[in-house]
Amino acid sequence: MSSTKVRYLIFFQYFGTQYSGVMWTPVTQSVLGVQNYLEMAAQKLRPVGSIKFSISSRTDTGVHAICNTAHVDIERAAGKPPFTETVLVQALNHHLQPESISVLKAIRVSDNFHARYKALSRTYVYRIMTGCCYAQMPVFERHRCWPVQEGLNLAAIHEAAQLLLGTHDFSAFRCANSDNAFKSPIKTLLQADITPASCFLTHNLQYRDLQFWDFTFKSKSFLYKQVRRMTGALVAVGRGQLTPQHVKELLETRDPKAFPGSALAPPDGLFLKEVEYDEMDLSTEQILS
Template identity: 65%
Template sequence: MSSNKVRYLIFFQYFGTKYSGVVRAPETQAVLGVQNYLEVAAQKLRPVNKVKFTISSRTDSGVHAICNSAHVDIERDPDKSPFSEAILVKALNFHLHPEPISILKAIRVSDDFHARFKAMSRTYCYRLVTGCKHTDLPVFERNLCWAASQSHLDVPQIQEAARFFVGTHDFSGFRSADKNTPFKSPVKTLLQAYIAPSTSVLQDPLQNSDLQYWDFTFKSKSFTYNQVRRMTSALVAVGLGHLTPQHIKIHLEERKPPVFPLNIVAPPCGLFLKEVEYDERDLKPELRRRSPGDT
């Protein structure tokens, strides 16, 4: 009798401050990755196989996820039924406690489904605040946003500049060299880039009216290393008058990084992976067998 191996697509979220990133880190490392804890939790379910999560979207140390995803194969003894989706979510969350990691949803998918390669788009949100220094932030906000400036931003200028990012471009001027991963093409197609007002996670009881919270949202099928954080810092520079929207267009065309005062990569604490999207037909194997014209 064959064993019961099932592939699941797992959606999960985490508070990234205490982790080395989402991907697995060596067990000898002092700070581990989110994947380490996911796999330990799954292994406590006593599967036949050694469990490995294949992460869809990499996030670095200090970066958070409202919703990331991964696929995982769980094989049980022949006399045991595969875990239902609901039971798997509850069991993993039980074994993840008290880590700030939560399983949101599990979906049974086909054996050839791949969480990374099947993703249609990824949406990142960068959250920042103006009107204060980092030390003046409410303590509950200090790992959840970037105190970008004590001055406020020229939002119309940022919105104009953000439009130049949308479309297919070579983002060589807006990426960092990652020595730990193979070279990836800097040519990406950005589907969305915009700024919108945000709110404090926990309202300041003293009602500091000088604080203004903003969300910078970017959507693409994939991103180059540190692309979102570099685009964000460049747009903040536009909002502070250090760059013009036209500078963004020029640096995209010349594939060179923009230069401005305090030219830094926006820190990881304000970055959130917000959503990973899939084609509904890939999530339901019975739909994959139907042609688009079937009724």
């Protein structure tokens, strides 16, 4: 009997502090990427040939994912049926222990499906905590949010965020030394919301003055470090260090060197929340067609 190669879309999450980022890194490095561990776990399933995950959305060192995605081709030995989606999830999670990585779901997709290029949108959330400095923050929140000691002018932040919505040249919000500098800086920001968030320790009197805010951004794709730069600029507005007009002027400069380096938000509070796809691309009919 011949073997069959099957492509799966994998949904997975991770706590990014202990990894070099999501992308594969040479095994000679002291800190590996999330992709390294996903591939090592899949290789333990004894597939035919080597395993390669194609990641949909890049995240850097210290950045977390509530849900990232990747596609992977798995071919089993002759005579063995393809893994069911449920069994594949269970097997991968078994071999991922004790890493801070978990596979949430697997969906069998067509052979030409691409996790990166088929994505309709990506949503990132950046968590801000106000009311204390890093040394005073709850230990359970460390590496999961950006502590800002002073309060923020939310009205000014909302005003500045509205200026970022829509289609713009976001060159000023990209990393000046980005390897992807040749890519188009024209992006359409579909969402830029700032909403209250919660902490399960807020009932403790010691932390009663803490406030948490989610900065949510949605677009089909983002430039390298764009979300961290947008967040940093908005927080600078909230602190009174910049004005909404300054944000507008930054956009208009189209110059990454014009961005104040001190305004770059740290990676700790950034989460990739969701990668969205067209349901038709994930349907059984599409696979069989």
